[in-house]
Amino acid sequence: MAKLNEAETRKRLIDPMLAAAGWNIVFYDKTKRQDNYNNCAIREYPTDYGPADYALCVGGKILGIIEAKKEESGTQSVLTQAERYSRGLSNNPFNFNGYRVPFLYSTNGKDIRHHDVRPALSRSRPIFGFHTPEALVEKLNYDSEDRSTTFFEIPDNTRMRPYQREACDAIGRAIVDRKRTMLVAMATGTGKTFTIVNLIYRLIKAGVAKRVLFLVDRRALAAQAVRAFSSFETEQGLKFDKTYEVYSQHFQRGDLDENEAFDSNLIPEAYLTDPKPEHSFVYVSTIQRMTINLFGKASDYSCSDEPEDEDAGQLDIPIHAFDLIIADECHRGYSAQEVSVWRDTLDHFDAIKVGLTATPAAHTLAYFKDVVYKYGYEQAVRDGYLVDYDIVALESGVRMSGIFLREGEMVGVIDSETGQSKIDTLEDEREFSAEKIEKEITNIDSNKKILQEIKRYADEHEERYGRFPKTLIFAVQDLANSSSHADQIVDQARDIFGRGDSFVQKITGKVDRPLQRIREFRNRKEPGIAVTVDLLSTGVDVPDIEYIVFLRSMKSRILFEQMIGRGTRKGEHYPDKSHFVVFDCFGGTLIDYFKGVTGVTAEPPRKEVKPIKKVIEDIWNNRDRAYNVRVLTKRLNRIDKEMSGESRDMFSAFVEKGDLNRFAISLERRLSEDFTGTMGILRNPDFLNLLENYPRPPKTFLVDYAIRDVVSSTWIVRDAAGKEYKPDDYLSIFSDFVKENFEKIAAIGILLDRPQEWNTDALGELKEKLESSQQRFTIENLQRAHKEKYNKALVDIISMIKHAAREEESLLTAEERVSLAFDRVTVGKDFTSDQRLWLDRIRSHLIANLSIDKEDFEYIPVFSDYGGWNKANRVFEGKLSTLISEFNRAVAA
Numbered sequence: 001m002a003k004l005n006e007a008e009t010r011k012r013l014i015d016p017m018l019a020a021a022g023w024n025i026v027f028y029d030k031t032k033r034q035d036n037y038n039n040c041a042i043r044e045y046p047t048d049y050g051p052a053d054y055a056l057c058v059g060g061k062i063l064g065i066i067e068a069k070k071e072e073s074g075t076q077s078v079l080t081q082a083e084r085y086s087r088g089l090s091n092n093p094f095n096f097n098g099y100r101v102p103f104l105y106s107t108n109g110k111d112i113r114h115h116d117v118r119p120a121l122s123r124s125r126p127i128f129g130f131h132t133p134e135a136l137v138e139k140l141n142y143d144s145e146d147r148s149t150t151f152f153e154i155p156d157n158t159r160m161r162p163y164q165r166e167a168c169d170a171i172g173r174a175i176v177d178r179k180r181t182m183l184v185a186m187a188t189g190t191g192k193t194f195t196i197v198n199l200i201y202r203l204i205k206a207g208v209a210k211r212v213l214f215l216v217d218r219r220a221l222a223a224q225a226v227r228a229f230s231s232f233e234t235e236q237g238l239k240f241d242k243t244y245e246v247y248s249q250h251f252q253r254g255d256l257d258e259n260e261a262f263d264s265n266l267i268p269e270a271y272l273t274d275p276k277p278e279h280s281f282v283y284v285s286t287i288q289r290m291t292i293n294l295f296g297k298a299s300d301y302s303c304s305d306e307p308e309d310e311d312a313g314q315l316d317i318p319i320h321a322f323d324l325i326i327a328d329e330c331h332r333g334y335s336a337q338e339v340s341v342w343r344d345t346l347d348h349f350d351a352i353k354v355g356l357t358a359t360p361a362a363h364t365l366a367y368f369k370d371v372v373y374k375y376g377y378e379q380a381v382r383d384g385y386l387v388d389y390d391i392v393a394l395e396s397g398v399r400m401s402g403i404f405l406r407e408g409e410m411v412g413v414i415d416s417e418t419g420q421s422k423i424d425t426l427e428d429e430r431e432f433s434a435e436k437i438e439k440e441i442t443n444i445d446s447n448k449k450i451l452q453e454i455k456r457y458a459d460e461h462e463e464r465y466g467r468f469p470k471t472l473i474f475a476v477q478d479l480a481n482s483s484s485h486a487d488q489i490v491d492q493a494r495d496i497f498g499r500g501d502s503f504v505q506k507i508t509g510k511v512d513r514p515l516q517r518i519r520e521f522r523n524r525k526e527p528g529i530a531v532t533v534d535l536l537s538t539g540v541d542v543p544d545i546e547y548i549v550f551l552r553s554m555k556s557r558i559l560f561e562q563m564i565g566r567g568t569r570k571g572e573h574y575p576d577k578s579h580f581v582v583f584d585c586f587g588g589t590l591i592d593y594f595k596g597v598t599g600v601t602a603e604p605p606r607k608e609v610k611p612i613k614k615v616i617e618d619i620w621n622n623r624d625r626a627y628n629v630r631v632l633t634k635r636l637n638r639i640d641k642e643m644s645g646e647s648r649d650m651f652s653a654f655v656e657k658g659d660l661n662r663f664a665i666s667l668e669r670r671l672s673e674d675f676t677g678t679m680g681i682l683r684n685p686d687f688l689n690l691l692e693n694y695p696r697p698p699k700t701f702l703v704d705y706a707i708r709d710v711v712s713s714t715w716i717v718r719d720a721a722g723k724e725y726k727p728d729d730y731l732s733i734f735s736d737f738v739k740e741n742f743e744k745i746a747a748i749g750i751l752l753d754r755p756q757e758w759n760t761d762a763l764g765e766l767k768e769k770l771e772s773s774q775q776r777f778t779i780e781n782l783q784r785a786h787k788e789k790y791n792k793a794l795v796d797i798i799s800m801i802k803h804a805a806r807e808e809e810s811l812l813t814a815e816e817r818v819s820l821a822f823d824r825v826t827v828g829k830d831f832t833s834d835q836r837l838w839l840d841r842i843r844s845h846l847i848a849n850l851s852i853d854k855e856d857f858e859y860i861p862v863f864s865d866y867g868g869w870n871k872a873n874r875v876f877e878g879k880l881s882t883l884i885s886e887f888n889r890a891v892a893a
Contacts, residue, residue: 004109006070010043010053013109014068021130021318023056034091035060039133048088055089056103056136062092063136064103075113078106079124086117103136114350119144122178128319128348135320138277144208148176151206155235157198161385163375164195170373171199171354175208181353183330183368187377188358188565189386189543193225196326196356197232197240204244204280209324209352211275214284216328220515223251225284225328245281247271249289250311275321283322291345293317319350330355330364343367358565359558377561377568378722386568388776389548389580390784391716391724393588394453398446398709400587403432405704412703419481421703432702434586435553438476438485441702446709447488447551450585451496453713454549457581458497461546464780467574469546469581470521471529472566476552478508478533483701489531489551497529504529518542522572534559543569549583550590560594578778588716591724612691616682619671629668632682635691636664644697651694654687715788719775727788731804733775734782738804745769751801751892756885758892760851766797786811798850798892818846821890825883834875841866842887850891852884 004012015025023041028051037057045055045062056064067082069075082104089100096102099117104124106113114131115124116139131139151172156165167184174182186192196214203209216222226248232240240246247267267283272293289312296314327346346353346367355368358377365371380386405411407429414421432441454471461469473493478486486506493504505527507517514535521530522542533552545567554560564582571577584590612635618628640660643651648658655663663670670678681687716724725733742748747766750757770777779797786795794813802809812820822843831839841862845852857869866872873880 004071006068009071009109010068013071014054014066014107017107017109017112018054018130022132022134023130025054028055033060034062041066047085048090049084050088052082052085055101056133058133058137061094062089062101063133063140064105064131065089065101066105066107066130069106069108071108071110073108075106075108075111075126076124079104079113079115082106082115083117102140103131105130119178125180125350127350131320131350132318134276135318138320141277147207148172151175151202151208154202154205156202157194157233157235160195160198161191163379163383163385164191164198167195167373167375168199168202172202172208174370174372175203175352179352179370179372181355181368182370182372183355183357183360183364185357185360185371185374185376187375187380187386187568188562189541189569190375190380192356192358193228193328194232196328196354197228200282200324200326201232201234201240201244203324204282210277210280211271211322211324212282213290213322213325213349213351214282214328215287215290215325215346216284217287219249219251219286221328222248222284222286229282229284241265245279246284247281248284249286249309269315272317272321273315275318287327287342287345291342294345294348317348319348322349322351325349325351325353327353327355327368330357330368359561361558377565378720380568382720385570387570387577387579388718388720389564389567389582390718390781391588391591392457392581392583392713393591393716394450394583394585394711394713395587396446396450396585396709396711398437398443398707399434399450399585400589402434402437403441403443403704403707405430405432405702405707409704409706412705414481414483414701414703416479416481416483416699416701419483421482438552441704442483442485442488443704443707443709444488444492445705445707446711447485448492448496449709449711450551451489451493453711454547454583455496457583457713458547465574465576468528470542470544471547471549472542472545473529473531473549474552474563475531475533478506478510479701480510483703485551486531486533493529493531499528502526504531506531508533508535534563541569542566543572544574544577545569546571546574546577546580547583548580549585551585553586553590555593557594560590578780583713588714595722613688616679616688620679620683629671633664633667636660636667639691639694640664642694642696644695647690647694647696650690654681654684654690715784717776717781717785721774725775727785730775730781730785731789734777734785734800735804737773737775737777738801741769742805748801748805751798752805755892756889758851758888760849760853760856763797763849763851766801770797796850814847814850817850817891818843821846821887821893824890824893825886832875838866838872838875842884846887846891851888853888854881854884 018025018041022039024039025041025043026037027043028045030046034057038059040057042055042057043053044051045065046052052065053068054064054066055062056066065082065085067078067085069078083099086099086101086104092100094100094102096118097120102116102118104115104117112127112130113124114127116122152169156168160168163186167186171182171184184192186195200209200212200214204212214225216225226246229240229246234240234243236243245265247265250264250266267281271279271281271283286309289309292309292312293315294317297308297312325346353368355364357364360371360374377386381388405426407426409426410423411426412421413424437443437446458469458471461467473489475486475489478484486508490504490506494501497503503526505517505521507514507521507530511517517530518535521527522544548563548567550563567580567582582591610631612632615628615632615635619625619632637660643660650658651660652658667678714726716726717730718724738748742752745766747762747769750762751766767779770779770782782797782800783793783795786800787793790811792811795811796814796817798817799810799812803811822839826839842852845856845860845862849856854869857863857872863869863872869880876883
């Protein structure tokens with residue numbers, strides 16, 4: 001199609017866009033007074049430097065200049081011409097550093113570039129459409145400098161953490177610096193939503209932004225955001241939604257928490273289609289709904305797994321409808337494809353856009369450009385807001401090496417389409433790589449032994465803490481038949497853990513009411529184990545998760561970090577949750593794969609695959625022909641490998657013997673020798689339809705019952721810098737730590753040389769110094785390491801210190817140590833029955849605490865309930881101080 005010249009571009013493309021934005025297109029009339037022009041786009045408006053293509057006039061004042069060019073022209077360099085015309089309107093009442101018109105545009109009928117020349121350092125930017133007359137008046141009356149200053153005078157919510165305040169101020173500074181897009185990266189669990197609610201409050205109150213769009217990609221997250229606004233208190237003690245209007249879309253019962261009820265405050269349609277300067281509100285919407293509002297229900301929904309909002313329809317929403325857009329979880333859909341309906345939705349609005357994510361990626365930066373604030377997981381752990389994780393490297397021969405089946409072996413064969421299964425005997429050997437496990441074949445014994453190993457750790461955890469660890473298992477897939485890995489894991493886990501069906505539940509998109517299942521997992525004791533694929537990887541808050549099991553491998557750092565993020569929060573029902581455990585069922589190789597990669601990963605965006613019909617049309621129109629011929633050749637070869645015998649018969653109507661492979665190999669030659677004839681075959685509608693809808697052979701999934709997997713595990717601890725240690729290495733650096741700190745940490749010197757000085761203060765100092773060390777020498781970590789290396793459970797901290805300094809020292813439990821101490825102190829002495837009762841209480845306290853002092857008798861119930869220090873001292877005839885000193889010394893000896 002021929003390109004349009006400048007006059008045609010104005011008439012066919014630019015005039016309709018201006019009319020759609022509310023401008024009356026008129027030609028300049030020198031006999032007409034300027035104040036008679038209102039909401040007019042005046043063609044050929046005279047200036048001192050020549051006629052401007054369009055002058056945008058409101059109430060007799062020229063507010064905008066448009067420079068129009070032909071269709072194939074660029075728009076950025078053309079702005080200089082609009083700038084010249086702006087300086088040449090000496091009769092206009094404005095003067096901004098020599099510019100007499102504030103708002104400039106350049107366009108070729110497709111692209112529009114806009115420049116607000118009032119601030120001296122302002123930048124031009126692309127916009128989706130022209131501003132309406134009302135929008136230009138509002139922009140003219142907007143004093144960004146004064147309002148931005150006011151923003152920094154508004155206090156943060158008193159519950160804001162230091163890094164959350166820093167994030168808000170960083171965004172404020174970026175806005176002052178005239179950034180229009182920016183990215184905020186905050187680790188999962190650090191309170192991004194609360195931070196942004198605080199930010200929005202400050203921005204609205206300062207007048208920096210008045211109409212705010214909060215975009216999410218699930219209705220459940222929209223409901224969560226609405227709750228955050230309704231619970232946020234301003235400095236006047238009012239709730240946010242009682243200070244400013246907060247709107248949302250319809251919610252369904254499944255979007256809400258159990259027993260929760262709140263009415264959706266639906267946004268008036270006029271707030272979207274006819275925005276007013278006096279409006280101050282927040283609209284929480286799914287991006288799916290906003291896409292329908294902008295582009296209609298025919299929009300591409302490739303990124304959405306939610307049902308469409310039935311009440312949503314297309315609206316005429318101008319580009320200035322919002323001043324600020326918050327794109328929550330922006331790593332997910334908003335920028336994953338270079339050209340996508342998600343990105344088009346954001347591009348429609350001329351607004352400040354802030355992306356929120358825990359996992360910034362290179363393709364996210366391609367849209368949001370600058371990371372203005374980052375608060376990462378490791379920093380949040382160091383600051384005590386999130387918990388760190390230990391690793392169990394679980395080795396499975398099947399997971400690491402794959403499966404080799406010999407001729408004559410019996411296997412289960414499942415038809416992936418019907419789900420029907422049968423037993424068959426292999427007529428030849430077959431080999432499956434590790435990548436094909438649970439995709440083409442499963443091994444029953446492997447999954448069983450992996451779950452048994454996890455149960456061993458869970459039993460130990462339950463014995464130590466008195467609770468089963470909330471466990472999240474990521475399966476490879478959840479197919480809609482008996483080859484479902486998720487279903488197999490659920491079935492076997494119910495057998496192995498033996499706690500009934502409700503204790504182990506599948507939570508994927510295929511279950512009934514998955515959001516309700518997620519809430520049950522969060523709020524109830526059961527299920528204790530949830531099996532998913534990736535539904536629970538993002539946007540789900542279950543703080544009490546203590547075990548995360550990776551039975552599926554992956555290469556996406558974003559997905560991996562989101563999955564890890566399910567365990568990072570501090571416990572909700574279990575406030576003593578100090579860490580969580582990651583089970584890497586690939587021998588630790590999954591964790592190793594993501595080690596050392598920067599927080600902003602170079603993970604490429606998902607490719608948009610060009611339809612084969614479009615490839616063929618590009619060849620026909622000679623668009624990058626050589627490239628598209630190569631693409632088509634590869635596509636035809638792929639189809640040849642995937643199609644069934646029936647397909648080959650169908651293709652034979654177009655290609656000799658239906659041999660697409662031979663046709664593909666000869667394609668380049670055929671096109672050079674007979675381009676028209678070959679394209680006639682390729683462009684045949686029936687051939688094109690067959691290329692997309694050719695019959696595929698039924699896929700089969702194998703079940704291996706014979707091979708016995710070998711599964712083992714190694715516990716690994718991470719230090720504060722993310723360095724990992726196996727038990728031997730961990731105890732080795734602990735030994736070095738003890739020897740190097742003999743004189744620096746008084747408690748170590750006391751245990752090794754001066755046991756008579758041992759007391760509760762020394763024990764407290766010792767624990768604090770160990771736990772705050774870079775290597776995270778917690779009691780639990782050290783006990784686990786000693787158990788793994790020496791097969792000695794519950795070694796006490798005193799034994800650990802002594803053994804680290806002198807290897808010949810025995811490893812004792814607290815109970816063993818206290819028994820020895822009692823033998824030393826009480827040997828050869830007679831005690832009354834009352835004294836023996838108090839000695840039993842002292843013994844119990846020492847087993848739990850390894851030291852005792854006078855204050856314990858006043859505050860510990862086992863003592864204070866029976867009369868405390870005074871009563872006990874009388875029972876021991878005033879010699880209790882001497883006695884507890886002897887016990888402390890004997891315990892430390």
